[in-house]
Amino acid sequence: xxxxxxxxxxxxDTPGSNAAIRALGKAAITNYNMELIGFRDGFxxxxxxxxxxxxxxxxSGILTLxxxxxxxxxxxxxxxxxxxxxxxMTTVIxxxxxxxxxxxxxxxxxxxxxxxxxxxxxxxLHVITxxxxxxxxxxxxxxxxxxxxxxSIATEAIDKLHSTASSHHRIIVxxxxxxxxxxxxxxxxxxxxxxxxxxxxxxxTIEKIAESILERKKMGKSFSIIAVAEGAMSHDFxxxxxxxxxxxxxxxxxxxxxxxxxxxxxxxxxxxxxTLRLANKLEELxxxxxxxxxxxxxxxxxxPSAADRxxxxxxxxxxxxxxxxxxxxxxxxxxxxxxITVPLEDVVNKTKKVPVTHQWIKSARRVGTCFGD
Ligand code: F6P
Numbered sequence: 001x002x003x004x005x006x007x008x009x010x011x012x013d014t015p016g017s018n019a020a021i022r023a024l025g026k027a028a029i030t031n032y033n034m035e036l037i038g039f040r041d042g043f044x045x046x047x048x049x050x051x052x053x054x055x056x057x058x059x060s061g062i063l064t065l066x067x068x069x070x071x072x073x074x075x076x077x078x079x080x081x082x083x084x085x086x087x088x089m090t091t092v093i094x095x096x097x098x099x100x101x102x103x104x105x106x107x108x109x110x111x112x113x114x115x116x117x118x119x120x121x122x123x124x125l126h127v128i129t130x131x132x133x134x135x136x137x138x139x140x141x142x143x144x145x146x147x148x149x150x151x152s153i154a155t156e157a158i159d160k161l162h163s164t165a166s167s168h169h170r171i172i173v174x175x176x177x178x179x180x181x182x183x184x185x186x187x188x189x190x191x192x193x194x195x196x197x198x199x200x201x202x203x204x205t206i207e208k209i210a211e212s213i214l215e216r217k218k219m220g221k222s223f224s225i226i227a228v229a230e231g232a233m234s235h236d237f238x239x240x241x242x243x244x245x246x247x248x249x250x251x252x253x254x255x256x257x258x259x260x261x262x263x264x265x266x267x268x269x270x271x272x273x274x275t276l277r278l279a280n281k282l283e284e285l286x287x288x289x290x291x292x293x294x295x296x297x298x299x300x301x302x303x304p305s306a307a308d309r310x311x312x313x314x315x316x317x318x319x320x321x322x323x324x325x326x327x328x329x330x331x332x333x334x335x336x337x338x339x340i341t342v343p344l345e346d347v348v349n350k351t352k353k354v355p356v357t358h359q360w361i362k363s364a365r366r367v368g369t370c371f372g373d
Contacts, residue, residue, distance in 0.1 A: 001033060001035065002028075002032045002033035002034040002035070002324075003028075003032070003034045003035075003103035003104060003323060003324070004034065004035045004036075004037070004100065004101055004102050004103050005024075005028060005034055005035070005036045005037075005102065005103065005104050005105075005106060005323060006036075006037050006038075006039055006046070006051070006097065006100060006102045006104070006105045006106070007021060007024065007025075007036060007037070007038045007039070007054065007070070007105075007106045007108070008038065008039040008042050008043065008045060008046055008070060008105070008106070008107055008108070009021070009042060009068040009070050009071070009072045009108045009109065009132075010042035010043055010072055010073065010074070010075075010107060010108070010109040010112070010113040010116065011042070011072065011074060011109040011110045011111075011112050011113045011132075011133065012072070012074075012110065012133065012134070012300060013066075013067045013068050013072050013300055014068075014110075014132040014133055014134055014144075014145065014146030014300060015066050015067075015134075015145075015146050015149035015150070015300065015301075015302065015303065015304035015305070015308055016132060016145035016146050016149065016304040016308035016309060016311065016312040017067070017068040017072075017108055017132055017145075017146070017312070018062040018063065018065045018066075018067070018068060018069055018304075019062075019063050019064075019145070019304055019308065019309045019312035019313055019316070020108055020130055020132065020145065020312035020313075020315060020316040020319075021038065021054070021059070021062065021068070021069065021070065021108070021316070022059045022060075022062050022063055022313075022316070023312060023313040023314075023315070023316025023317045023319075024036075024106060024130075024316035024317070024319050024320055025054050025056075025058075025059040025316075026056070026059055026317075027316065027317040027319075027320035027321070028320040028323070029055075029056060029059075031320060031321075031324075032320060032323075032324045034320070034323070034324075035053075036053070036054040036055075037051045037052065037053055037054060037100060037102075038051060038052050038053075038054045038058075038069070038070045039051045039070065040052065040070055040071050041070070041071040041072060041073045041075075042071075042072050042073040042074070042075055042109075042113075043073070043075045043076065043077050043080070043093065043116060044073045044075040044080065045070070045071070046077075046093050046096055046097070046105075047075075047077070047080060047089045047092050047093050047096065049096045049099070049100075051100070052070075063309060064303050064304070064309070065303070066300075066301055066302045066303050066304065067301075068108075072109075074112065076112070076115075076116050076119075077089055077090045077093050077116055077119060077120060078090055078116075078119055090119070090120070090123060093120065094120075094123060094124075094125065097120075097125055102125075102126075103126060103323070104126040104127070104128060104323045104328065105117075105120065105125055105126065105127050105128075106127075106128055106129070106130065106319060106323075107120075107127060107128075107129045107130075108129070108130045108132050109129070109130075109131075109132060109133070110131070110132060110133030110135065110137070110138060110144070111133070111137060111138055111348075111350075111351065113129065114129055114131070114138065114331060114344060114347050114348050115348045115349065117129045117344060118329075118344040118345065118347075118348045121328065121329040121344055126326070126328040126329075127328060127329060127344070128319060128322060128323060128327065128328055128329075128330055128331070128332065128341075129330075129331040129332070129344065129347075130145075130312075130315050130316065130319060130331070130332050131144040131145070131315075131331060131332070131333065132144055132145050132146050132312075133146055133147070134146045134147055134149070134150035134177060134178075134184060134299055134300055135147070135177065135178050135179045135181055135183065135184060136178075136181065136183040136184065136352070137178070137179060137180070137181035137183065137351050137352045137353070138331075138347065138352060139346070139347050139350035139351070139352045140331065140333050140335075140342040140346055140347050140350075140352075141331070141333035141334050141335070141342070141352075142333075142334045142335055142336070143311065143334055145304070145308045145311045145312040145315065146300070146304070146308060147183065147184065147308075148305045148307040148308045148311070149302070149303075149304045149305040149308045150177070150184055150188075150299040150300065151184060151187045151188050151191065152305055153295070153298060153299050153301075153302070154174075154176050154184060154185075154188030154192070154227075154295055154299055155187075155188045155191040155192045156192075157174065157188075157192075157293070157295050157298070158174060158188060158189070158191075158192025158193070158194055158225060158227060159192055161174055161225055161293060162192075162193070162223075162225060165223040165224070165225055165291075166222075166223045168223070168289065169222035169223050169288065169289075170223055170288065170289045170290060170291055171213060171223070171224045171225075171226065171279070171282055171283070171286065171288050171289070171290040171291070172223075172224075172225050172226070172290070172291050172292075172293060173226045173228055173275055173278055173279045173282070173290060173291070173292050173293070174194075174225065174226065174227055174228070174292075174293045174294075174295065175228050175229075175230055175275040175292070175293070175294040175295060175296075176188055176189070176227055176228065176229055176230065176295055176299070177229075177230055177295065177296070177299050177300075178199075178200075178229045178230060178231060179230070179231060179351075180200055180231040180351055180353070181199075181200065181201070181229075181231065181351060181352065181353050181354060182197075182199025182200050182201050182202075182229045182231070182232070182353070182354045183354055184229065184299070185197060185198070185199050185227050185228065185229035185230075185232070186199050186229075186354055186358075186360055186361065186364070187360065188227060189227030189364070189369070190360060190363065190364050190369070192225070192227065193225070194225045194226065194227035194369065195212070195213070195216060195221075195224045195225050195226065195369065195370065196209050196212060196213070196224065196225070196226040196227070196369065196370045196371070196372060197226075197227045197228075197364060197369055197370075197371055198226065198227070198228040198229060198232040198278075198371065198372055199229045199231075199232055199354060199371070200229055200231035200232050200233060200353070201353050201354045201355075201356055202356060202361075202371045202372070202373045203232075203233050203234060203235045203237075203238035203239075203373065204232065204233075204234055204235065204371065204372025204373055205234065205235055205372060205373070206234060206278065206281050206282070206285070206372070207285065208370070208372050208373070209226070209278075209282060209370060209372040210281075210282055210285035210286050212224075212370035212372075213282065213286050213288065214286055217286075217288070222288070224288075226278075226282075228274075228275055228278065230272070230275075231271070232274065233271060233274070234274075237267075237271065237274075240267070241264075241267055244260060244263060244264055244267065245264070247260050248260045248261060248264065275292055275294065276292055279291070279292045311334065314334075314339050315332045315334070315339060318332055318339040319332050322341055327341050329343060329344050329345075330342060330343055330344060331343075331344055331347050
């Protein structure tokens, strides 16, 4: 018999996760005679030892399914809610890993998952990860699966908003997910022909956005579509945020660091109503009617795109091969169209942001897109 592998999906559900589970499972069973078990609901299932055997039958018919057949959660091994209290459950997780005689644990997820997986790898577990998130913000991989599907969904939404915005001569502000990175808003904004794109990497000035809308009006275009990333910030807000961030990084003791982090959470909460504030202010400055559409979790739903199925299949099958070679403590990544592994320590505690000189930004500027900067 080959190795026994545990798999879990953690963090926000992402289209392509089932394609990855299927690819890894089928490749592992067929090529290496491995056995697989899938833990339910991320690290919580591993802690509670809740799992399902992933045989060929379970792995069949899931390629096109959205979400994850294993379920997911945002639970962290070292800070898990147990009986209403946050507890470090790392030891229990390690016991379950050994109880199931696992040779390796595959964690499929975004930045939070990479961090949790690294935590377990440092404790000696044989961990390997796959990068999945619609945000495309995981470091050391060119792309994550889930991103392409979400980009298509957001693009289609912008397409649809065009006709209603144009008919009513309105501004439509469409909020696009992406956490603290602008990949999704930028790509869907470009593909959908948004007139203004606002991303966290380029803080904006509201007056400049209003100016560009009024400029369009002068040219006979009485409507505008604004694609705003959920993490986008005005110049003023971004200044306060960056100063706080700097204070966190240089905080002397754990106590003051925690206080500053609490302040940052409060700012994050305040920024969640940014899109509404932006629409109101633009209405005031341009005297045009404005409406808001928040795409929200629609962007994570439904069947994965062909590109995501392909990427997840490439990463999943390669993962089986890396496990056979006993390459642990690594993330499977795509670099220049090649599937490689990168050490987890190089991935964690980083957010892959859009470089401000990125080709996509340059192209958008060349077609006249306003970034409000
Ligand atoms: O990380 C994926 C993502 O969809 C982000 O774009 C978004 O900020 C977040 O998850 C939403 O999380 P939740 O589903 O927990 O509300």
